[in-house]
Amino acid sequence: MKIKTYTLDSFTNHPFSGNPAAVCQLKETLDELMMQQIAQEFNLSETAFLIPQDGYYDIRFFSPFKEIPLCGHATLASAKMLFTTKQMDEVAFKTIEGLMLKCYKRDNQVMMKFPLYETQPADAPKAMIDALGDINLIDVRHCRETNMLLIEMESAERLKELDPDFVALKKSHDSISGLIVTSSGDHIYDFYSRYFWPWSGGNEDPVTGAAHTVLAKYWGDKLAKVNMKAYQSSARGGYMELFIASADELQITSTAVVVHTGDFLLPD
Known part of the structure; x- marks a missing residue:
């Protein structure tokens, strides 16, 4: 059995940058163990599996470790692949949690409609801050829907320099899916961020993309903006x-670049 597969770099217009994702076009669903094994074989942060339905696609996301309910860059990769290979200008994906994600072709870009999530004040364990390094903590928030913790720190320059101790970071918290660390922007971008997720993927x-469903509301409120550029x-x-x-x-x-196509060969 052959599965048509694609690898794309998402949130970039240049190969070998952005976030790579594999996309598998299925004719019918596979069992979860097989999808997990395929994701482990690709060994990318996410592999998306598309199953055509009447008017939309079911979409499942797997990291090499577990199924992920929502993944922005693999959604972008899936939409870009379909817009590149088929005569279509819009597509809808239904996630495992029943969320309908609608994507639209905009010239070479893809516009995706995602939910927007609130955050609540939270605490960051001292062990987590120590694992990140020497930072000035400005704010800590938690998003219930994504189970992500958000930390705002002092500068984009310091954010880029972070070199976390990931073993210590993972041990510092036992009930979140990931950690967003963010800082205010400059004349190019409204804000910057990084996303650490040793609890779920790598x-x-x-x-x-999913982290920005949290970041957009946080920074939109702080900056009093509805249009923002993020890096x-x-x-x-x-x-x-x-x-x-x-x-x-x-x-x-944003956009994505197709960097590889092929067939995944499943055992009989």
């Missing part, structure tokens, strides 16, 4: 434009 995710300051780096369309809808616009 040490650091290069560019994280994730990982080694690979990636950008996106954000528009807060309503109290519960975020529009994320």
Whole structure:
């Protein structure tokens, strides 16, 4: 059995930057163990599995370690792949939790409609701050829907320099899915961020669409803006434009680059 597969770099228009994701086009669903094994074989931060339905696609996201309910860069990769290979200008994906994600072709870009999430004041354990290094803590928030902790620190320059102790970071908290560390922006971008997730996927995710469903509301309120430009300051780096369309809808616009196509061969 052959599965048509693609690898794309998301949130960038240059190969070998942004966040890579694998996309598998299925004719019918696979069992979860097989999808997990395929994700482990690709060994990227996420692999998306698309199953066509009447008017939309079911979409499942797997890291090499576990299934992930929502993944922005793999959604972007899936939409870009379909817009590149099929005559279509919009597509809808339904996640494992029943969330419908709508994506639209905008010239070479893809605009994705995502939920927008609130945060609540929270505490960061001292062990977590120690694992991050010497930072000036400005704010700590928690998002219930994504179970992400958000920490604002003092500068974009210091944010880029962070070199966390990931063993200590993972031990510092036992009930979150990931940690967003963010700082205010400059004349190019409204804010910067990095995303660490040793609890769910890997040490650091290069560019994280789902984290921006949290960041957009946080920075939108602080900056009194609905249109923002954001950059994730990982080694690979990636950008996106954000528009807060309503109290519960975020529009994320960026692009992706197809870097590989092939067939995944399943055992009989």
